[in-house]
Amino acid sequence: MTKVLYIQDKLEWNAYVSKAAEYDFCQTWHYHALDTTGTALLFIYENNEGFIGLPLIKRPIPDTVYYDLTSVYGYTGPISNFAMPLVPHSLITEFKSAFIKFLDDGNFISVFSRLNPFYEQTNIFRQFGGLHDNGLSVAIDLSIDDETRRKNYPKNTLQKIRQARNRGYLVKDEKNPQAAEIFTIIYHENMNLVGASKSYMFDESHIHKLLHTDEYDARILLVYDGDKPIAATFITFTNGIIQGYLIATLNEYRRYSPSKLITDSVCVLGKQLGMKYYNLGGGRGFKQDSLFNWKAEFSDLFLPYYTWRYIANPAVYNTLLYEQGIDENADIDFFPLYRSAQMCEHLYVK
Template identity: 50%
Template structure:
């Protein structure tokens, strides 16, 4: 790492998805990062135009990946993060980023927001990283509750002692019934998981955003930027549960999961989580991040995840209003109230129907 001087000259640039090698190089040089920051994951995004804002001083940098969206019938834009946990990255650990580098990043980013006519920025932060050290110099840090993780550095016996009794009973029952997991990559297995996943999404009336296609899953799994696996649970030759997991920087992300509705009473997803925790140890992972509740509330999904571990992490988002006058006008035009306390950002994109 180089030493940043007071008169350090900065290079400020915005990478697009066409600049793959530069994007990949920066992510590879970052100390605290996850697959959510990767070029490949952003290349699959459909809800905006991917960009990577970079403030660099010699070999040191702070960068922030985002998706840029037009605001309909205006000359304005806003920025939001990909599905998952992203936030800024740096060649320093967040705790060791020099204050002068953070301050100059802030100035560069504010200049970028003004030049690009950006009204607001929304970024979901990564629970494992202290990204708030970079973003607390702005307004807009928001507590979103907690997520749950399993510490894979513990022996499996210690891990299972933390299971809720109902969770442990379900795992044992699935094992007794002869369910098996397989690490899968064949196209017909990806197709089968896609069907299972889409059936789950229809069952819970999920929005169209979550109806990922076979093509999407195929691309998601095929990259050398991170280790992605499709793990399926079989009852004989029948697929009854599955999950796409991402392994990067010592962390397994339980990215997506689905269960055959006919097998819900057996809770094969609990069996899958237990088995993935074993797999994670064999490939050198330290944590298995299960995520939070639906809408990041401490609801039944969150309680389900707490059945595996008492390790919880604070989860935050960054909700920054770059142009307050334009933001307020846009909210009023939608018929929403600027004083609305609903947990939604930006308010002008919330339907009031």
């Protein structure tokens, strides 16, 4: 049985997510309801064994009768009532047939989905092809006691954390109405500094909505110098995994590294709440750059991060490239390639 759920189908969407053996906050109805880039949907294939679901965003391809599918910002990918390594081969095969029919019937040209590095979601897509190795994501194992974990930090990182404490910086876990406003101010200043595109300039209303839901636990942690908030992070707690969604520091305080203090504090909080891992993400574009190296100071646990890049209609895909004068073999890490003219909107990746 195949069904496609949309935002108006909140109860049924939530029911499938709650039945999933593995899921993160990015797959919830609430998170998809906040996306404004297209039409959010949850494709479901279900048989007597169980189900596979895939949350996606439907977008029209300008000046055509065609569409494509992408995923929300963050780590998404498929869900199932089975843990990913245990999904029956027969269920995957039937899911593939049903999903390809859905693509054909809906005039979809391509599908792009970010996968979750903690779940073996590549198991679902091997039959399709199109898996792409994006690099590595840095995760912190919270089963390690705090003292041992800190012994693995570089000497400079430990010094920065101690210095921040000696300056009297305090980390507070806040969910009051002012938290979203404070976070947004600090975050925007940081994004302007690194030259982030408009698509990453989340406004206060968006942060406030992300924060207030019962579908996952979201929190803002703020670092204070006296009464002044100087750094902030937006984190989520779902099924044992903390996602470091956003983090920022006021420019005038960057040299004091309060972000290192807040990262260590998240580890302590996560351990108290029974979390298993804290995912810091990768470098910009998931390259092993200075951002990646900063995150790697906290852990040497690196998880492979994949995306699924599937061309459903190669003929139309290549025609779109031809019409835009794009070489199908161009050395550009962007998918779908016919949208590469919009690449400037996607240059900053956490």
